[in-house]
Amino acid sequence: xxxxAACFEELRMVGNKALVPYVTxxxxxxxVTVSLMHAMVAAGADIIELxxxxxxxxxxxxxxxxxxxxxxxxxxxxxxxxxMVHTFRQTDADTPVVLMGYLNPVxxxxxxxxxxxxxxxxxxxxxxxxxxxEEADDLLSALYAHDLDMIFLVAPTTDAARIKAITAAxxxxxxxxxxxxxxxxxxxxxxxxxxxxxxxxxxxxxxIGVGFGIKDAESAASIARVADAVVVGSALVRKxxxxxxxxxxxxxxxxxxxxxxxxxxxxx
Amino acid sequence: xxxxxxxxxxxxxxxVAETLMGPLAALREAYEKYLQDADFLAELDYExxxxxxxxxxxxxxxxxxxxxxxxxxxxxxxxxNHTGAHKINNTVGQxxxxxxxxxxxxxxxxxxxxxxxxxxxxxxxxxxxxxxxMGAEDIQRQAMNVFRMKLLGxxxxxxxxxxxxxxxxxxxAMRDWVTNIDDTFYIIGTVAGPHPYPAMVRDFQTxxxxxxxxQILEQEGRLPDALLACVGGGSNAMGLxxxxxxxxxxxxxxxxxxxxxxxTGRHAAPLCAGxxxxxxxxxxxxxxxxxxxxxxxxxxxxxxxxxxxGPEHAWLKDTGRANYVTIDDNxxxxxxxxxxxxxxxxxxxxxxxxxxxxxxxxxxxxTEQIIIVNLSGRGDKDIHTVAEHEGITL
Numbered sequence: 117x118x119x120x121a122a123c124f125e126e127l128r129m130v131g132n133k134a135l136v137p138y139v140t141x142x143x144x145x146x147x148v149t150v151s152l153m154h155a156m157v158a159a160g161a162d163i164i165e166l167x168x169x170x171x172x173x174x175x176x177x178x179x180x181x182x183x184x185x186x187x188x189x190x191x192x193x194x195x196x197x198x199x200m201v202h203t204f205r206q207t208d209a210d211t212p213v214v215l216m217g218y219l220n221p222v223x224x225x226x227x228x229x230x231x232x233x234x235x236x237x238x239x240x241x242x243x244x245x246x247x248x249x250e251e252a253d254d255l256l257s258a259l260y261a262h263d264l265d266m267i268f269l270v271a272p273t274t275d276a277a278r279i280k281a282i283t284a285a286x287x288x289x290x291x292x293x294x295x296x297x298x299x300x301x302x303x304x305x306x307x308x309x310x311x312x313x314x315x316x317x318x319x320x321x322x323x324i325g326v327g328f329g330i331k332d333a334e335s336a337a338s339i340a341r342v343a344d345a346v347v348v349g350s351a352l353v354r355k356x357x358x359x360x361x362x363x364x365x366x367x368x369x370x371x372x373x374x375x376x377x378x379x380x381x382x383x384x
Numbered sequence: 385x386x387x388x389x390x391x392x393x394x395x396x397x398x399x400v401a402e403t404l405m406g407p408l409a410a411l412r413e414a415y416e417k418y419l420q421d422a423d424f425l426a427e428l429d430y431e432x433x434x435x436x437x438x439x440x441x442x443x444x445x446x447x448x449x450x451x452x453x454x455x456x457x458x459x460x461x462x463x464x465n466h467t468g469a470h471k472i473n474n475t476v477g478q479x480x481x482x483x484x485x486x487x488x489x490x491x492x493x494x495x496x497x498x499x500x501x502x503x504x505x506x507x508x509x510x511x512x513x514x515x516x517x518m519g520a521e522d523i524q525r526q527a528m529n530v531f532r533m534k535l536l537g538x539x540x541x542x543x544x545x546x547x548x549x550x551x552x553x554x555x556x557a558m559r560d561w562v563t564n565i566d567d568t569f570y571i572i573g574t575v576a577g578p579h580p581y582p583a584m585v586r587d588f589q590t591x592x593x594x595x596x597x598x599q600i601l602e603q604e605g606r607l608p609d610a611l612l613a614c615v616g617g618g619s620n621a622m623g624l625x626x627x628x629x630x631x632x633x634x635x636x637x638x639x640x641x642x643x644x645x646x647x648t649g650r651h652a653a654p655l656c657a658g659x660x661x662x663x664x665x666x667x668x669x670x671x672x673x674x675x676x677x678x679x680x681x682x683x684x685x686x687x688x689x690x691x692x693x694g695p696e697h698a699w700l701k702d703t704g705r706a707n708y709v710t711i712d713d714n715x716x717x718x719x720x721x722x723x724x725x726x727x728x729x730x731x732x733x734x735x736x737x738x739x740x741x742x743x744x745x746x747x748x749x750x751t752e753q754i755i756i757v758n759l760s761g762r763g764d765k766d767i768h769t770v771a772e773h774e775g776i777t778l
Binding site: 175220250 | 558664
């Protein structure tokens with residue numbers, strides 16, 4: 117069983133939902149990332165989404181855009197991100213790691229080479245924001261040949277026919293984007309999310325994660341009631357930005373918010 | 385071309401976030417419907433004639449041709465369109481489509497400001513709200529166009545992220561669109577972006593080539609030997625080339641900006657010196673580093689200062705149907721001065737790249753042969769840049 121499947125199975129047994137923090141690899145500098153990953157796991161993270169910096173992050177709001185710019189100032193590349201995952205895996209064999217980013221760095225490396233290196237580094241799944249299933253046949257063959265899951269997004273604008281195609285193509289879990297907008301936007305509509313998640317669930321047995329617009333314990337708990345995984349990104353990245361300059365302060369600020377979310381989610 | 389998913393060979397496609405896939409399908413459906421709709425086409429024709437001022441002349445540059453001592457050079461005078469460039473052919477088409485689709489708000493990205501001005505112009509004409517995204521760097525370089533857009537009632541939003549230029553303005557416009565899809569129509573200014581934009585913008589710009597083809601047949605009684613156009617994103621070039629695509633004896637030359645020279649790395653020539661990759665919704669040639677990050681570009685002409693290029697150009701390059709060549713900043717400036725002094729026409733710095741290549745190509749041809757150069761825009765907007773480059777304070 118893959119790490120992701122095992123993770124969701126274990127949570128299901130105890131009646132809990134997955135807490136999935138996103139941070140951009142190499143933000144604010146490459147030295148902090150691996151230790152931050154461990155700190156997030158200790159604070160209650162079940163799965164880690166690690167952002168691969170890209171020069172033109174079209175789906176990101178200002179908070180994650182700035183995180184990527186900070187990482188790129190240090191020249192953080194896809195190779196460096198894979199190296200960080202490899203290092204993380206030396207002392208954490210269980211926590212699934214999802215790489216999240218944009219297609220071009222993977223395209224330039226080559227799908228087969230990327231899949232081989234990602235598997236070797238200990239990556240579990242890949243989410244590429246600008247890669248819809250329509251274009252993904254070759255990438256999927258490469259990833260699935262190396263036991264890597266491809267996580268696709270479903271949006272509020274996705275109709276029933278597309279939900280069917282997306283859930284058929286994806287593996288690992290389905291990521292529902294809770295709102296029309298970019299990451300870090302502020303208008304979470306829980307009843308709309310509930311409705312769309314139900315539509316997705318009717319098409320697939322894959323776990324469903326929800327992200328965009330979740331920023332505190334309360335919103336995390338309300339999403340945990342309807343989804344299998346709660347993804348939180350910009351709220352954590354803002355903590356990193358506020359504490360740039362000290363890895364310890366970053367770790368404790370991020371872990372603090374995650375721990376509050378964990379408690380709220382488990383109590384709901 | 386393209387196929388039903390927007391592919392030109394391996395190029396093009398729809399590489400966007402899921403939220404945009406539905407709206408892009410709706411746009412494609414509306415576009416395909418209205419392209420067959422007599423009312424829509426009549427309205428478009430009327431606007432192009434009465435508002436834009438079409439057809440634009442195909443002008444025989446006799447003195448310049450004689451000086452160069454080779455082919456007879458004709459200029460397709462897109463500089464004489466309302467707002468001074470070819471960009472309005474496309475913004476009129478897309479804005480009419482926006483209106484038919486019931487959208488009340490249009491957004492656009494702009495580099496030099498020409499597409500922004502053309503969008504703000506049709507928005508004013510049709511009573512639509514207009515927001516233009518422009519890199520903070522470009523806003524400083526193009527203060528006059530910024531003021532023109534504001535006079536026309538548009539909101540100009542400075543983009544401070546990334547390299548603060550055209551590519552970042554495009555990112556920001558996409559972010560606006562994803563947030564405001566319900567009432568907003570995104571007018572992309574070039575033959576790039578996700579399907580259906582490359583085909584749709586090409587189709588709206590083919591008025592250039594359709595007119596030029598009829599005009600040269602009337603004036604010379606035969607087809608030209610070569611077509612020349614500058615290529616940034618590539619909309620004026622696709623518009624000229626496409627109606628001649630089956631005419632295999634007509635050679636195409638797309639002229640990219642070599643900036644300070646290809647060897648310096650400071651240029652904007654993805655077709656001549658880049659590699660394939662994925663950016664802004666399509667697979668095409670890009671200026672990128674070994675890790676797939678998009679790298680900064682340079683050209684004296686802000687309208688060519690873009691790291692990508694329309695996917696159909698990538699396809700025409702690989703198939704060999706079109707030739708892609710480069711002209712550097714200094715050569716472009718020479719072309720600018722030549723046309724101004726010899727023909728009394730001040731060309732845009734973008735178009736000056738195509739003109740400069742004509743000065744190289746024409747002398748290698750006979751006086752019986754014919755070149756058409758797309759004079760895609762007028763140069764009034766560039767006189768500050770030219771003056772500054774030559775150390776003159778206005």
